[in-house]
Amino acid sequence: MESNKSTKRKRVDEKTPLQQKRVKLLEGRKRLPIWQKQNEIRSVLRDHDVLVLSGETGSGKSTQVPQFILDQPWCRGKIATTQPRRVAAISLARRVAEEMGTPLGSSSPASKVGYSVRFDENTSPSTRIKYLTEGMLLQEMLRDATMGQYSCVIVDEVHERSVNVDLILGFLKLLLSTRRDKPLKVVVMSATADVDSLRRFFSERPTPIRSAISTAVTADTVETDGNESGPESEASWDGLSDSEQHRAASMAEDDRCSEKSVAYCHVEGRQYPVLTRYLDSHSDDIMETTLHRIFQIHCKEPMPGDLLVFMTGSDKILDLQKIVEEYAQNLTSDFPKLLVLPLFAALSQAAQQRPFQPAPPNTRKVILSTNIAETSVTVPGVRFVVDTGMAKVKQFRIRLGLDSLLVKQISKSSADQRKGRAGREAPGQCHRLYTEAAYRSMDEHDKPEILRCDLSAAVLTMKARGADDVLGFPFLTPPPRDAMEKALLNLLQLGALQGTGRISALGRKIARLPLTPSLGRVIIEAARPEMDCLLEVIDIVACLSVESIWLNVDTEEVRERAQIARQQLAKRSGDHLTLLAAVQAYAAEQSDRRRWADDHLISHRAMQSVMDVRKQLTAQCKQAKLLLRTTEASSASDEGLQERVLKCFLRGFSGNVARLCPDGSYKTFIGNQTVAIHPSSVLRGRKLEAILYNEFVYTSKAYGRNVSAVQLRWFEEVVE
Numbered sequence: 001m002e003s004n005k006s007t008k009r010k011r012v013d014e015k016t017p018l019q020q021k022r023v024k025l026l027e028g029r030k031r032l033p034i035w036q037k038q039n040e041i042r043s044v045l046r047d048h049d050v051l052v053l054s055g056e057t058g059s060g061k062s063t064q065v066p067q068f069i070l071d072q073p074w075c076r077g078k079i080a081t082t083q084p085r086r087v088a089a090i091s092l093a094r095r096v097a098e099e100m101g102t103p104l105g106s107s108s109p110a111s112k113v114g115y116s117v118r119f120d121e122n123t124s125p126s127t128r129i130k131y132l133t134e135g136m137l138l139q140e141m142l143r144d145a146t147m148g149q150y151s152c153v154i155v156d157e158v159h160e161r162s163v164n165v166d167l168i169l170g171f172l173k174l175l176l177s178t179r180r181d182k183p184l185k186v187v188v189m190s191a192t193a194d195v196d197s198l199r200r201f202f203s204e205r206p207t208p209i210r211s212a213i214s215t216a217v218t219a220d221t222v223e224t225d226g227n228e229s230g231p232e233s234e235a236s237w238d239g240l241s242d243s244e245q246h247r248a249a250s251m252a253e254d255d256r257c258s259e260k261s262v263a264y265c266h267v268e269g270r271q272y273p274v275l276t277r278y279l280d281s282h283s284d285d286i287m288e289t290t291l292h293r294i295f296q297i298h299c300k301e302p303m304p305g306d307l308l309v310f311m312t313g314s315d316k317i318l319d320l321q322k323i324v325e326e327y328a329q330n331l332t333s334d335f336p337k338l339l340v341l342p343l344f345a346a347l348s349q350a351a352q353q354r355p356f357q358p359a360p361p362n363t364r365k366v367i368l369s370t371n372i373a374e375t376s377v378t379v380p381g382v383r384f385v386v387d388t389g390m391a392k393v394k395q396f397r398i399r400l401g402l403d404s405l406l407v408k409q410i411s412k413s414s415a416d417q418r419k420g421r422a423g424r425e426a427p428g429q430c431h432r433l434y435t436e437a438a439y440r441s442m443d444e445h446d447k448p449e450i451l452r453c454d455l456s457a458a459v460l461t462m463k464a465r466g467a468d469d470v471l472g473f474p475f476l477t478p479p480p481r482d483a484m485e486k487a488l489l490n491l492l493q494l495g496a497l498q499g500t501g502r503i504s505a506l507g508r509k510i511a512r513l514p515l516t517p518s519l520g521r522v523i524i525e526a527a528r529p530e531m532d533c534l535l536e537v538i539d540i541v542a543c544l545s546v547e548s549i550w551l552n553v554d555t556e557e558v559r560e561r562a563q564i565a566r567q568q569l570a571k572r573s574g575d576h577l578t579l580l581a582a583v584q585a586y587a588a589e590q591s592d593r594r595r596w597a598d599d600h601l602i603s604h605r606a607m608q609s610v611m612d613v614r615k616q617l618t619a620q621c622k623q624a625k626l627l628l629r630t631t632e633a634s635s636a637s638d639e640g641l642q643e644r645v646l647k648c649f650l651r652g653f654s655g656n657v658a659r660l661c662p663d664g665s666y667k668t669f670i671g672n673q674t675v676a677i678h679p680s681s682v683l684r685g686r687k688l689e690a691i692l693y694n695e696f697v698y699t700s701k702a703y704g705r706n707v708s709a710v711q712l713r714w715f716e717e718v719v720e
C-alpha cells in the first residue's frame, strides 16, 4: 500500500512544472460550486443549442465551463469565451492554461488556451479555448460571418450589456437559425443578468428578414477594391441568398428556435463568504472616506489580505495613489508595507498585469481600480473590497451627437459584482462607502449601453456584417430610433455609407480598423496620397487612445516646471500637433526615456502604451495596404504637414467644430452649443476663428478636449 502511494507520488513529481501545477489546481477546482454541475451542463448542451447559465460570482463559470465541454463529441472546433474587457480576457486565459497544464497562447505551437484582445492576438495553431474581448469577436465575425472555426460561443458577463454584447447576441441568434451544416452552441452567462429576458430573446424565432446575415458570403469576398461609390455586389448584400431563404423557411417549420432549444441552469452558492459593511451616514468627501478606510483596514486586519478599491477614473486614482503613498511613509515599522497599484484601461498591458503578481513579503497590495476589475477577474490575494459606489459612464447627448463621460451612482448589479471580487480565495469583506439605504435605492441593473451611447460603430459593424436593415435587427433591447438615425447620418457624412444606405468600400475599410468610425475615417484620409501624413496621424491617434499623456500638475511649483518643459513641445496650432511633437521627441530619445518623460512631466507609463498602440496600428495599416510609404515621418513643425493633419481630423470630426462668437465664446456648428477650450489644452484662453476638438467633456461646464485651431475655409473644403 505504502509503496503504491510512493510510486504515485513519484509519478507526480516527475511531471513537468506545468503538469504539477495542473494537479495542484485540480483540488481547488473540485471545490468550486460549479464542479458538481458539470454533467448537467454537458447533458443540457447535448440536447439544446442555447444555455443561459446563472451562478454567483466566483462559482466557477468563466474558468470551468469551457473546460467541461471541450471534449464533447459535438465540440470539434474552438470555444470562444467573450469578456467585456481585455484585462479579464488575459487573466482568465492565463489561469485556464495553468489549470489545464498547457502553455499559454503563442508561447508554444501545442498550446490549447489563448486570448485575443485589441492589439494583441496570443493564440497558437492548437488553440481550442480562446478568451477574447467582445470587440475582437465582432472583428472576427467581419472576416468569417459563419464563425466556422467555433463549435461554441460563450458570452460571459452578459449583464454588462455593452453595445458589443448586444450585437453579438443578435448575430448569434441569426446564426443559430442559419448555420445548419456545423452545429453551434451558445452559452450566455452572468451572476447578475436578467435571465428571463435572455431566455425569451433566444426562444423567439428570428423573423426571416432582409437583415438576416449573409452566412455564405463574407465581407472579404465582396470588397469592391476601393471604389467607394461603385455598385456593391447586389446579390451578396441583399439580405438572404436563395439557399438561405430556403433554410430560413424550413426552419420556421421545425422547433429549432423554440422554447425547447433554450435551456436554463443555475449554480447555487459560492466558495467563501463575504461580510458586507455599510456607512452609517452618507459621506460628503468620498476621497477622504476612502483614504481613511484603506488605513483602517491596513492597521486592523491581519495579513495576508490585499485591498481592491473601486473608484471612478484614472485622475482620482492617481491622486489617491499619491496621498496613500505619502501617508504610508509615516507608518511605523510595526505595520506591513503598502504597495499601491493603479488599474485602469489606459495603462499599458504590462502595467495592467502588475496587480495580478504577488506582493513582496510583508507587503499589502492596495489596488486602486476603475470598474475594469469589476467583473470576471480574480485578483490573487484580494480579501477586502472597498466600493465607493460610483463609476464613470458613457452618456450620448443626442442634440450634440456626442458621447460624454459622466460620474454616476452604480447599480445593485455592479455593487454585487464588485463585492464578488472578494471571497474568491478565502473569506472576505466588502466595505461599501455608502449607506444600506443607498444600496437599496440603487437601480437593479445598469442601463444597457445601447440606450445611452453613440451607435455609429454599432451600425457600421452591422452593415459590414451584412445586416443592412438595421432597424429590423434582433436587439435584446431596441435602441432609440433617433439615435439610430443620427448614427446613419454620421456614417453617411463620413462616407462610410452610400446614398442607398449600403456600406461603401471605404466604410468596410473603416470597420476593420480597431477604432471608432470617426478615427478610422481620419486614418483613411491621412493615407490618401494628397494628404500623405499617415505615420503622423497614427502617432496622434495612439495618444488619443490613452486617457492623457500629461501628468497632473497640482502645485504652483510643479505647474511652472511643467509650463517651461512643455513649452518646448507645444505647437501654436494646438493639441494634436503638440501630441505629435511629444511622441516624436519621446521616440527619438535613445538614452533614457523614463527620465525624458519625467523632465517633461509626461507619464512614462502612458507613453509606453502609446508606443504599443502606435506599433500595432502601423502594422494594421500596412496589412490593410494603407501604409505604402517607408520613409520616416515628417517633423511636427512642418507647416504644410500641420494643415494636412488637421484637415484629416476635420474629415473625421466635422461635427466637433465650434466657431468664435462676438461675445468671445465658442459655439458648435451643430446644435449651436457653447463649448469652452479645456484647461488642459495648449490653446486655453486663446481666441481663434474656429476650433476642432476630439472629445466633449462635461464637468462644471461643457469643454472640448484635445483642441486645435482650424480655418473655416478648410471646413468648407473638407466637408463638401
Ligand SMILES: Nc1ncnc2c1ncn2[C@@H]1O[C@H](COP(=O)(O)OP(=O)(O)OP(=O)(O)O)[C@@H](O)[C@H]1O
Residues within 6 Å of the ligand: 032, 055, 056, 057, 058, 059, 060, 061, 062, 063, 064, 091, 095, 190, 191, 271, 375, 376, 377, 378, 379, 380, 420, 423, 424, 425
Ligand atoms: N487568476 C486566479 N488566481 C487565483 N484563483 C483564481 C484565478 N482565477 C480564478 N480563480 C479561482 O477560481 C474561482 C472561480 O473563478 P471564475 O472566474 O471561474 O468564477 P465566475 O463564476 O466566472 O465568477 P464571476 O461571475 O465573478 O466572473 C475563483 O473564485 C478563484 O477561487
